[in-house]
Amino acid sequence: MSAVNDAFHRYQSELPDIRKAAQLTAALLRRKTARAHITCEITHRAKEIGSFVTKAYHKDYADPWNQISDKAGVRITVQHHGFLDKALEVVKGNLTLVADPQDYREREDIEGQYTLQYPRLHVQTLAAGDLRDGDGRPYECEIQIRTEATDLWARMSHRLLYKTSSTDVPRDVSRSLYRLIALVELYDLEVERGVDVLEKHPDFTRTNRLLDEAEFLYRTFTEHDHRRDLSEDVLDVLIGTLEHESDYANKLAQFTEQHRQQLEDAYREYGPTSKLFLTHGRYILASQPESLIIFERLSTAKMLLRGVWDDELPKTMLSDMAEIWSVHL
């Protein structure tokens, strides 16, 4: 009991640092997955104190502090199955792995048959930010990688199968929950197929592709939601400045990297969390992903931008962006 008690007190005192370690790891992965064009949500958490203590007792750990490895946790929820390996590569490429990934996606059962099971894909890494615990060791972080459908299933099943720790789950309930895994697999495959088909479809307009590119890059600066309808209206105008631009996605990515610090400053001061936007509703486009395209166009084709903008969208929207970027229109 004293081991659990010691671990509890230590966990309580180090919790702020553990939270920070999880937050920094999530922030790093957010930037890296965005740059890798992976559509995903990234969340983080430090294990609740109650949950830590419960796990320590329940698992009867001799050394709970070291044996509970998910004190800091990050979850990457990707849009579909096709992004799982890409997300795993991002984790492996940007964080130090403590052990081999636990990849149960195609694990065979004892008889050599594939059975329905939770497609666990967990990676234990050192947390980003080089924060260290009381012993001077870097904090670890458990990274879970799932599809949106798997995440839905996992959260539901966690509540039903594991929370009733003192009671056996009836076999028919357990079986029906695992049967849903088949639907999860089917769902994931259909989403992936749909995304692939749409990307190749001529009607999936250049506007959508351009917005996707801008969103990926914008997410490396902020996770803030934007107005999709406004993005579409603005992109319909911006596209008129890009007719002669080949490989614009690459050009935009290069521009973003070249001006990263300046863009970070601009979004901090005029973007979605700024008082000018939140209180006065000004600089609205600095809270939109297409702002990256506007800044790029202001830098390289401002007159063309001005020309196509006039009569299509409010001038103030553009002049606000020109103010931020210090461009004479």
Next chain:
Amino acid sequence: MSGEFAQLVVDEAIFHLVPTRKRNDPTPAQVQLSETACTLSEDVRGKIQANFRAVLASHGRPVVEEFEAKKSTLPDRVYEYLVEQRALVDVSTDLAELLFDSQKPNSSPGLLLVASARLAGKRALLIVKLEQEGGFRAEEVLVDGKRTFDMSYFANLLMTEHNKIYKAALFCSDGVPEDGPIEGWTADKQLSGRMAQFWLRTFLGCRQKEDPKRLTQKFHEAAVDWVDKQVDDPEKSVEYLMAALVELRSNTVTLDPTSFAADHLDLTHQDSFLAYLASKGIPTTTFDKDIERVAPRLSELQIGFAGGISIIAPVRRVREDIKIVEHADGTSTVTVSGKITSTRSHYSARKPEALHSDGPAPRAELAG
């Protein structure tokens, strides 16, 4: 590239009230000095910063201290601040007194804003003269349970969205050499023409870094060169060249290449033109125009052909009397309308062989 002022960050600001200086006033007006920097909320600081990024981008001109004929102590005060010898409040009070002394009698009263700033991370000082202006505000109210708007008038507004009346200067530690004149930028939004001399010379103690005669000449040369190299359509070439000559010959005392491009060039040519100017070191923002060096070249336009023929026409007759039609094979037909009054031999400095070139001849029609 973004503008050079995109990395201007305003940190702290202080205001002083600079009243009108009246001649023969028995009780002379006095500058009302603030004793400490004002509190800038995040939104106010951000908006001030954005406003000055914009005004410097559109109207800012490089200036340099008039080192030989010292007219103001402002450069010394700026130097003291930038090398961290004196603090913002201390220096700003000197600047307010200096502005008061620099202004002509009966100049408009105004506020002097002095702000500690950074430009690309370097210590900088922003100096702005602001004039208050009037404006209304409508506010929704209920009268007898019915919704309406009440109007209020404010006579002391500053930096409203379309305000045209302020002057600004920015000096950065990058522009402070050990033993030479300090350099910076200044913008004057008050006048549509030249920069107010009391502001530039008497108060700032500076002059424009670029000689207007030289800038105007460079603009002329670059514009002609760009048309020659970048515009394939002969009719457009003449149209653009005419526009440049007319702009230079006009009575305006300043020239804004960005406005010129927007007003006279096709949309697809505007960025190319401004990029070409920038590549030649010519500002794409407003500069003072002085055509002394180029005046003789502004009255006639010359159209040259590969075959050696040239047509020289007075600018004022080109639009009416010359028509150009371009053909698919790259040649053009130029029609000159008018009454022929003389034909004579013409001296040419070209090499003799050029005169006998077998190159493709234009199809020229001289009708009239």
